[in-house]
Amino acid sequence: xxxxxxxSYQYKGSDTTNLNNFSLTIQKGECxxxxxxxxxxxxxxxKLVNGIIPYLSNGEKQGxxxxxxxxxxxxxxxxxxxxxxxxxxxxxxxxxxxxxxxxLTFALENQGLPVDKIKERLEEVTxxxxxxxxxxxxxxxxxxxxxxxxxxxxxxxxxxxxxxxxEPTANxxxxxxxxxxxxxxxxxxxxxxxxxxEHRLSYLKEIVDKVVFMENGFLKEIYTxxxxxxxxxxxxxxxxxxxxxxxxxxxxxxxxxxxxxxxxLNNISISYGKKSILTNISLKAHKGDIIGITGSNGIGKSSxxxxxxxxxxxxxxxxxxxENLARIPIRLQMSYLIMQDVNHQLFGESVEDECMMNxxxxxxxxxxxxxxxxxxxxxxxxxxxxLSGGQKQRLAIAISLLLKKxxxxxxxxxxxxxxxxxxxxREQIISLTKKGxxxxxxxxxxxxxxxxxxxxxxxxxxxIVEIFRDKNNYSVHVKRMLLENRE
Amino acid sequence: xxxxTLDVRTKLLLILYSSIVVFAFYSFWLETxxxxxxxxxxxxxxxxxxxxxxxxxxxxxVLLQIFLLPKLTGTLLMMTSFFVVSxxxxxxxxxxxxxxxxxxxxxxxxxxxxKLKIPRQIIxxxxxTLRYIPTVKEEFGYIKDAMKIRKFKIRKDKFFSDILQHIxxxxxxxxxxASQISDELSTSAVTRGIENPCKKTFLHPCxxxxxxVIIVSMLVIVLICIINGTF
Numbered sequence: 001x002x003x004x005x006x007x008s009y010q011y012k013g014s015d016t017t018n019l020n021n022f023s024l025t026i027q028k029g030e031c032x033x034x035x036x037x038x039x040x041x042x043x044x045x046x047k048l049v050n051g052i053i054p055y056l057s058n059g060e061k062q063g064x065x066x067x068x069x070x071x072x073x074x075x076x077x078x079x080x081x082x083x084x085x086x087x088x089x090x091x092x093x094x095x096x097x098x099x100x101x102x103x104l105t106f107a108l109e110n111q112g113l114p115v116d117k118i119k120e121r122l123e124e125v126t127x128x129x130x131x132x133x134x135x136x137x138x139x140x141x142x143x144x145x146x147x148x149x150x151x152x153x154x155x156x157x158x159x160x161x162x163x164x165x166x167e168p169t170a171n172x173x174x175x176x177x178x179x180x181x182x183x184x185x186x187x188x189x190x191x192x193x194x195x196x197x198e199h200r201l202s203y204l205k206e207i208v209d210k211v212v213f214m215e216n217g218f219l220k221e222i223y224t225x226x227x228x229x230x231x232x233x234x235x236x237x238x239x240x241x242x243x244x245x246x247x248x249x250x251x252x253x254x255x256x257x258x259x260x261x262x263x264x265l266n267n268i269s270i271s272y273g274k275k276s277i278l279t280n281i282s283l284k285a286h287k288g289d290i291i292g293i294t295g296s297n298g299i300g301k302s303s304x305x306x307x308x309x310x311x312x313x314x315x316x317x318x319x320x321x322x323e324n325l326a327r328i329p330i331r332l333q334m335s336y337l338i339m340q341d342v343n344h345q346l347f348g349e350s351v352e353d354e355c356m357m358n359x360x361x362x363x364x365x366x367x368x369x370x371x372x373x374x375x376x377x378x379x380x381x382x383x384x385x386x387l388s389g390g391q392k393q394r395l396a397i398a399i400s401l402l403l404k405k406x407x408x409x410x411x412x413x414x415x416x417x418x419x420x421x422x423x424x425x426r427e428q429i430i431s432l433t434k435k436g437x438x439x440x441x442x443x444x445x446x447x448x449x450x451x452x453x454x455x456x457x458x459x460x461x462x463x464i465v466e467i468f469r470d471k472n473n474y475s476v477h478v479k480r481m482l483l484e485n486r487e
Numbered sequence: 488x489x490x491x492t493l494d495v496r497t498k499l500l501l502i503l504y505s506s507i508v509v510f511a512f513y514s515f516w517l518e519t520x521x522x523x524x525x526x527x528x529x530x531x532x533x534x535x536x537x538x539x540x541x542x543x544x545x546x547x548x549v550l551l552q553i554f555l556l557p558k559l560t561g562t563l564l565m566m567t568s569f570f571v572v573s574x575x576x577x578x579x580x581x582x583x584x585x586x587x588x589x590x591x592x593x594x595x596x597x598x599x600x601x602k603l604k605i606p607r608q609i610i611x612x613x614x615x616t617l618r619y620i621p622t623v624k625e626e627f628g629y630i631k632d633a634m635k636i637r638k639f640k641i642r643k644d645k646f647f648s649d650i651l652q653h654i655x656x657x658x659x660x661x662x663x664x665a666s667q668i669s670d671e672l673s674t675s676a677v678t679r680g681i682e683n684p685c686k687k688t689f690l691h692p693c694x695x696x697x698x699x700v701i702i703v704s705m706l707v708i709v710l711i712c713i714i715n716g717t718f
Contacts, residue, residue: 158679311636
């Protein structure tokens with residue numbers, strides 16, 4: 001069905017070839033997983049199959065990509081789009097429409113199908129994928145998981161033979177991943193061919209037939225499902241891969257830190273306009289704590305974070321820092337939020353300039369030292385936007401260190417990161433707490449939660465529940481609670 | 488009774504109409520009539536709250552013009568009157584623009600424009616623009632938060648350089664995200680066959696309803712009055 005024959009590709013402006021002599025054949029009805037570190041060439045392969053390369057990307061391509069024995073370059077894009085359906089990583093920007101119904105029917109409207117045919121298919125897909133609750137909604141009101149579900153459903157509407165998915169779970173919570181898994185299984189039963197590039201591997205165990213491991217643009221190894229999911233834990237770590245199974249991670253016990261209280265929420269309530277988000281939430285955090293905050297999508301995790309760091313006001317209750325009442329200016333002074341999209345918080349013209357901005361106390365020496373610790377010193381003259389994702393994140397942390405903050409809030413710091421990058425984020429956070437900082441971590445990344453946090457809180461709209469590890473790790477409890485709290 | 492819904496072509500006509508009136512045939516009564524008309528439409532459409540706030544703002548500006556401006560002199564008068572008067576005069580355009588942005592879906596706009604026989608090369612960028620406006624709003628919020636955390640402030644003694652810094656701080660991240668999002672949007676559109684040369688179907692084709700007829704005829708009456716020199 002899909003045949004890649006000795007394909008190499010180099011993006012415009014790239015110093016090295018991004019894909020080297022890559023050959024792979026995918027049979028009809030097969031599900032193939034592409035894995036490897038960030039930048040290993042997974043996404044490039046998906047783009048070659050759905051035609052984005054060479055159609056929207058003008059780099060240098062060698063070799064042939066064939067679809068049903070036809071050179072893909074000879075198929076017009078709109079025809080190819082009827083055979084290959086694509087789902088992308090970022091649920092925010094893969095919608096062309098602003099309401100779900102138009103999005104679902106978009107591909108079929110483009111094909112010029114009669115109205116009653118489209119309506120019929122719309123009802124069919126709504127029933128098959130059980131998305132009644134998502135019909136006729138505004139895209140901006142949906143949670144990340146719901147958006148991704150609509151993205152998949154709208155691709156499924158056109159009934160393509162091949163599905164290409166590029167890191168579809170990067171922004172999803174556990175339950176949304178479960179839903180995605182069910183849909184993929186269902187598509188496989190229907191005989192669809194699936195090509196999926198992914199960092200999170202455990203949920204695909206029952207779906208994939210073949211696993212392609214890539215490194216630096218080379219195909220390194222092709223595993224069968226059995227071979228791959230039986231790899232030892234040390235082997236998969238040496239390959240730089242995320243965990244293969246959810247359950248077997250060492251439980252390291254509930255580590256408690258020094259008993260010096262840093263942040264206290266006393267019966268706080270939060271609302272946006274007239275809409276109440278959270279009521280009567282109380283919480284005590286100690287210096288050195290790394291507190292994971294989870295909960296259903298859209299429950300108010302980010303509102304809570306924005307409130308803790310002084311970006312949002314309280315309607316009831318109060319917040320204390322080190323047992324002193326902390327109103328908004330103090331909270332803004334003491335705490336720091338590392339946003340999910342770090343691009344929003346870098347403003348400078350160079351890395352150095354970024355560090356000096358709005359900071360009158362930091363000396364040149366201090367800046368140099370911190371840039372060295374963060375492994376950014378050799379990039380100090382570069383523009384922040386020219387850095388890689390991980391470097392941008394480290395720069396944001398470097399700035400906060402220079403501003404001498406005590407309380408850190410990380411919003412999804414590892415979404416879409418590979419194992420090695422996740423470990424480096426983990427190291428950064430641990431080193432912050434060693435300096436006495438308190439860290440709050442909002443995340444759907446259960447691997448990070450299990451291996452980093454010493455406390456885990458599950459947020460509901462009217463209470464906050466502390467989860468303790470027993471023989472099971474946090475993720476097991478979180479999953480149970482998510483299911484219990486599903487409306 | 489449901490909310491008032493208008494054909495996208497009527498909304499486009501309202502924008503065109505108010506721009507022409509504001510720039511070419513300005514008079515106080517005309518402005519008032521337009522604002523009452525547009526305000527009522529917004530009030531009956533689902534985004535009523537927004538327009539109520541805007542109308543209050545308008546009233547404040549009118550009051551400012553009546554009571555404050557006569558008391559000012561010199562440069563201060565120049566600066567304030569520029570803001571107050573130009574904002575007030577452009578108000579009908581704002582109202583009709585907001586109406587289009589807040590109540591039109593991308594597919595309605597596409598269907599309306601293709602009924603007007605506008606070529607696809609113009610329709611696609613226009614719809615992308617409409618699609619992008621709410622995204623900018625969202626991005627703006629994030630950047631504002633980020634600036635608060637970094638304590639960007641406007642100080643009195645460095646007013647102008649701080650304002651410039653502020654503008655730059657919004658501009659750079661917005662530009663970066665815009666280029667990224669536009670790439671991703673076009674990828675998603677292309678992989679779903681937007682370029683298919685066949686005739687598109689529209690599940691909800693736009694059509695003129697009784698409200699459209701009422702509003703268009705009101706606009707015609709006003710136009711006749713303008714030509715007759717009533718205003």
